[in-house]
Amino acid sequence: MTELVPVLSATWADEKSWSLDTYTAAGGYAPLKKALGMAPGDLIQAVKDSGLRGRGGAGFPTGMKWGFLPPDDGGPRYLVVNADESEPGTCKDIPTMMSAPHALVEGVIITSFAIGCNHAFIYLRGEVVHVYRRLLQAVREAYEAGHLGKNIHGSGFDLDVTVHAGAGAYICGEETALLDSLEGRRGQPRLKPPFPAVAGLYARPTVVNNVESVASVPSIVDKGVEWFTAMGTERSKGMGLFSLSGHVTRPGQYEAPLGITLRELLELAGGIREGHELKFWTPGGSSTPIFTQDHLDTPLDYESVGAAGSMLGTRALQLFDDTTCVVRAVTRWTEFYKHESCGKCTPCREGTYWLTQILKRIEKGQGTQADIQQLLDTCDSIAGRSFCALGDGATSSIISSVKLFREEYEAHVEQGGCPFDHAASALFEYADAPEEAHA
Template identity: 80%
Template sequence: MTELLPVLTETWDAPRSWRLSTYEKHGGYGGLKKALTMTPGDLVQAVKDSGLRGRGGAGFPAGMKWGFLPPDDGGPRYLVVNADESEPGTCKDIPLMMASPQHLIEGVIITSYAIGCNHAFIYVRGEVLHVYRRLLEAVAEARRVGYLGTDILGSGFDLEITVHAGAGAYICGEETALLDSLEGLRGQPRLKPPFPAVAGLYARPTVVNNVETVASVPGIVARGVDWFTGMGTEKSTGHGLFSLSGHVTRPGQYEAPLGITLRELLDQAGGMRGGKPLKFWTPGGSSTPLFTAEHLDTPLDYESVGAAGSMLGTRALQLFDDTVCVVRAVSRWTDFYAHESCGKCTPCREGTYWLKQILHRIEEGQGQDQDVDLLLDLCDNILGRSFCALGDGATSPITSSIQHFREEYQAHIDGRGCPFDPSASALFPYTPRTRTPDAAGRELAGADAGGH
């Protein structure tokens, strides 16, 4: 059985874990001191050799992204940390920044040194004011002891970090929309190319990385490439945070090597709440195709999850037992995507609106026989045609839920209502596997599906 592996979470239960002194007592900033004895090129190569992949969803190799920067032309280049965590079900970066912000700060300094950046930005979701304040204090602590500012630790390297609070838009999790927002513009995705590595923040070469990606860098430098590649799988190396939420006995953050299975994580989390059967779950947040109990033993690495028909994404594992109406859960997610569409492109702006209307009428007992096929047709017209990945992500829970639970959609249409609703008609051709849920069960499904 794969064991949990606390690396980023190692100090979370220490007294005043967020303080610099606590971080240093556990070996913090050892990676920075070692990094400053290396050349920037050697650091980039070390991250490439480690196989560290972006932990924000797409899983693109971090070292390769750094290597895309053009040769130094004497002008500024930037590091931007994407801390705008807002995918429904995703809750790993915010607790990391709350419990151990210095992991991120040290990672920012090392990464900036590696790419030749003298001004880095951390773009934090505006709603999490407590995290914003904690990061400001963490930056101030690091500056007071000489880890930031001019001539860091006598190396001749200068760096300033700006912590920026966004205005609360899901679309700003897309890297180019984040850059526009950081520049004071409306947060909407940019046309690519040019990519941020060539023309990013203020039209200068820019690296945009997720919080967990950057926070993983100090461990690679301090403990070595072999230590990191000794975890995970051949193509999905290292450790990662797995966020378990929903109908699980002990929800929370579980740090483990990539390649662990949900069955193993559930064993660590005490199993499904109340011993009820698992009905469906998301492997990487609500914008990834749904899995069912048949996928309990799928290794949670990029290749295995992809081969099984979904995406590892942000490793936001939302678990739903068989008291949950899948149509209702998907409808709530679709409400979110329709609301958060920036409106720049027609497929996403119009498509998510109509997906929302059709799902509402199916759930409310007004569905028509052709509605399921209409949903699939709409998804087909959005997928691959929207300006950014928001439109694609909005279709994933719909198409996958129809693939696995088409009979449940049909039951809503044939029975003129939800088969999980106690007041529903007795004409349903669909029989839930367990008792009808109470209002609290339905509200929980909606909260998991539609919250930030």
């Protein structure tokens, strides 16, 4: 059996794991002192050599992203941590910040030192008030301990950290929409170029990294590049949090090397709930094409998942057994994307609305065979044509589900309704919602 490698989650079960005392007792902030004795360029090179890739979904090399910053011109540059975790199924960053906020704070300090930033921001989804308070407490403790502020540990390095609570919008997970929101504007994606590394927050060079990416930096500094590269695969190095939810016996966070398979994770998680079999699952959240049992042995790394036709994304493994109606699941996801579309571009704004109308019609047994093809045609009008990746994400589950379960869509049409016992799934409420009123 594959063993887990608790690194970020190592102290989650400790008493008051969120406190500075607990984190320090486990070796916390020792990497910071080590990093302050290194040259910033050496820190950036170490992260490059580690092969750490962005853990927010895109998988872009973290050290390379840091290296895109232009030469210092004497003006400010910023680090912004994307903690706006909002996608259905994605639930790794919030427990990290809740259970070990100092891992993120220490990562912020080391990253800021490496890139020459003196003011960093953590942009958090505003609805998670309990996490917001815990982050504020962690930042306050770090100031009191001398890890933040002026002349940190006599190094001459100054850093302030601001925790900012957003108003609650999925689109603000897109880095440029996040920056607009942080500046007090409506959260909508910016036209690129220029990229944030050149003109980001307040039109200054900015690095935007995910929570897990930044929180992984202290362990790399502490234990070394070779330790990190010994885990994972050739091109997907290190460990990651895999979030198992849905019809699984023991849902939760499983920290394991990249390249582990769902079959191995299910063995650790007790398998699919008793009496049932896996039907379909998402490897990286609701914005990624779905997989089936045929993909149980696909290594969960960026390259293997991509080669199999999906994306590793945020490693949000939503598992659905044989009681689940795939049309209903896809409809629910699509309703989310319709609601969260910022409205900036026509393909996404209008396309997601019409996708939900067609899906609801099919699910209720009022659709036709032509509606199934219309779904695919509408997806083709959105994918690759929207301003940001939200449009692509909205179409992923539809295109892949029709490809893998077309007969199920056809059954809804031919039988005049859903062939599944809705109560047996126990994941969704199937009470018919009132029809939306339109002027």
